Amino acid sequence: MTVQISQRTLEDLGFSEVLRALTQRCRTEPGRERVLARPFLDTEAEVAEALALVDEARFLSQQQFSLPLGGVTDLRTAVGHAEKGGVLEPRQLIDAAQLLFAFARTREALDERKERVPRLVEISKRLPFLEAMARRLDQCFEPDGTISDRASPELKEARDRARGLHRRIKTRLDELLHDETFTTKLRENYYTLRNGRYVVPVVSNYRSEVDGIVHNASQTGQTLFMEPQAMVGLGNDLAIAQSEVAEEELRVLQELSKHVGRESARILEGLEAVAELDEVEAIAVLSADLDATTPTFEGVKELQLRALRHPRLVLKGSEVVSNDVTLTDTARALVVSGPNAGGKTVTLTGVGLCALMLRAGLPIPVGEGSRMPLYRSVHSTVGDTQDLAQGLSSFSGHVTLLRDILAAVATDSLVLIDEIAADTDPREGAAIAIAVLEELLGKGAYVLVTTHLEELKALAHMDPRFLNARVGFDSKRMSPTYRLQMGASGQSSAIDMAARVGLPASVCERARELSLNAGGPLSKALAAAEDERRKLSEELEKARLAATEAEALRADLEKQKVAFERERKGRMMQFNEDVHAASEHAAQEVRDLLVKLRAEQNEKSLSEARQQLQQRADEALKRAAAAKAELFQVEAPGPANLKVGAWVHHSGLGRDVEILELTDGQAVVSAGGALKMRVPTTELSGSRSKKPQQAKFPEQRKGEAALKRAASAAPSQVDATNFRCDVRGMRADDALAELETFLDQGLRKGEEAALIIHGHGTGALKQAIRDHLAASPYIRMFRPGESHEGGDGVTVVSLRG
Secondary structure, X not given: OOOEEOHHHHHHHOHHHHHHHHHHOOOOHHHHHHHHOOOOOOOHHHHHHHHHHHHHHHHHHHOOOOOOOOOOOOOHHHHHHHHOOOOOOHHXXXXXXHHHHHHHHHHHHHHOOOOOOHHHHHHHOOOOOOHHHHHHHHHOEOOOOOEOHHHOHHHHHHHHHHHHHHHHHHHHHHHHOOOHHHHOOEOOOOOEEEOOEEEEEEEHHHHHHOOEEEEEEOOOOOXXXXXXXXXXXXXXXXXXXXXHHHHHHXXXXXXXXXXXXXXXXXXXXXXXHHHHHHHHHHHHHHHHHHOOEOOEOOOOOOEEEEEEOOHHHHHOOOOOOOEEEEEOOOOOEEEEEOOOOOOHHHHHHHHHHHHHHHHOOOOEOOOOOOEOOOOOEEEEEOOOOOEHHHOEOHHHHHHHHHHHHHHHOOOOEEEEEOOOOOOOOHHHHHHHHHHHHHHHHHOOOEEEEEOOOHHHHOHHHHOOOEEEEEEEEEOOOOEEEEEEEEOOOOOOOHHHHHHHOXXXXXXXXXXXXXXXXXXXXXXXXXXXXXXHHHHHHHHHHHHHHHHHHHHHHHHHHHHHHHHHHHHHHHHHHHHHHHHHHHHHHHHHHXXXXXXXXXXXXXXXXXXXXXXXXXXXXXXXXXXXXXXHHHHOOOOOOOOOXXXXXXXXXXXXXXXXXXXXXXXXXXEEEEOOOOOEEEEEHHHEEEOOOOOOOOOOOHHHHHHHHHHHHHHHHOOOOOOOOOOEEEOOOOOHHHHHHHHHHHHXXXXXXXXXXXXXXXXXXXXXXXXXXXXXXXXXXXXXXXXEOOHHHOHHHEEEEEEOO
């Protein structure tokens, strides 16, 4: 059984937006066409193979590698024309050469990485090796698209003959224009071309006096453009030579077109392979932009999406709230309730769009560890189904779609119903909705439905096949949170939403009074249970925040305790070392005094020694007391001075910072330079150092210095020149030797710039030349050519003066 996705489902879920985003990331027209025709895959094996290809392309992207598809042009029509014997234009043949070079570059680049990307390498094997033809095509044309003299010896010979005739005719005409008897008959002293013949502007009154052929006349008829009789023979010779040139140019184009036509099948096969590679690379880029992953899907029956983000919202660059969505093999229906504009439909369409993307072999924007079945069919009804042309109201159109879905649904189908049975009497609508959902589950389908009907919210309490989920509403800010909570049903908050959009307060208050007495026992019981759940949830959130703050404070105090103990131990070690040193010094002094006493042995000396010992002991006691006092001055940091501009210590950074802002227990602090951060005030304590003095206007000085450095480093512009060197078709060594001689001559002649023509080829000759230029003492700087100069097939250099 093949995958069944209706056109309405594709439109409801916006699958075309995903394909459009893919085409924007393709680099070739065949790749874009392939994306727009991307099918939904039938088997798990096909999906797994497609995703494995994407994984290889994402690996290359992570390695900062992009497929070398530059120069690829859609030549399918041109190649088909050549296959039928048609003659291609020079631009088409140049594009064909670039295409063949791109084939070679792409195949070579992937072959170098074949161990990591074997599937991509297998695709690249369909790219033909036609480098010899590419070089022949490239050699036959100049960068500006004209046929080169190198295309054939006969063409060069014919052109040389024509150029010689041009020179002879111009020489003869110059001689005539210096003949005073002749120039008096001319309107002006010049010659020009008319219909390919050289002519001079003769005053019409002198027509009979000038021997020659009239080829054209001015609008007034006062001037006749005449070919002097003396030039007619040479003009005829020139016409013949130019005809030979045109014939040889046509022969060259025919020959090259035949080469392309003979290899048309291989070229077209290569274009198909390029399209496939381009498509896979575009999917890899899109997956990275979506931060997408591949969920487990093989043999999976339950739906478990973690951190689901709606693909279309992510593509728009919106700030997206991620949500977890769960269905099991037992509980296969999810009833989503909550306020309008709260995100119910976003959840519904997000799940459906991810199901389509996975079936198409695309990664989806969910977190790691997600699981999603490969649904055999996806059915949806989202939005208003009113059809005035067929006489259907919104409810009639909705029921018609439900009928069609019930007829088409089967095992492993996914059904998405937005606001089921909403546009009718709530009791009858709820009865229809329950009956439809039970029928869908009986056929083995998985169902996501959004509703405001209380009876549907109660199903999860009575039938294990149903699960409830709600989107949140912040009653304080009077706005939805877009956060999906599994296992709970939500109130519509219609009155709160009405107040938010500006309905008069008196009307809203009256509506609240009426709502208290509205509804049956089930509605009131659900409302009471929901209110109790909300209160418990708020208390739980407060407790969680308090626990988080307490844990942060405990961790901060623990860090300060460790730092304090480390500093105290350091001071104690220093104190012990000082005491030991003092003791050693005192002992040495005592030994010296004893030696002196033994030597003198008199009462006076003994008394003096006793006084000296007492004085030393008193000094030692004073030093010990001072050291002890200093030791116990180490205390825990004092409280922070919490005001803007204060210098305090941040425990997380372990350094002193300056307070820039203070708001509700939070502070914005600067830790030097451009580093700013918002931290709780509980992480701040007394500073450990003095506040540094700041220089005046430091950023202005830094900016001025940066501008000066940028101005001094900026290279000057290099303009194109007629002094050029053509090395196309040469080997790299020969080309570099020719280039060295050319630069040496240019420097001696005083040339300021030069143009080096090397063509595109495989890029090896171009790279060798530019590497040589980078190290050459003749060169001040160089750049690739602009489009009008020959593009990347030439290099413009500036010579040192």
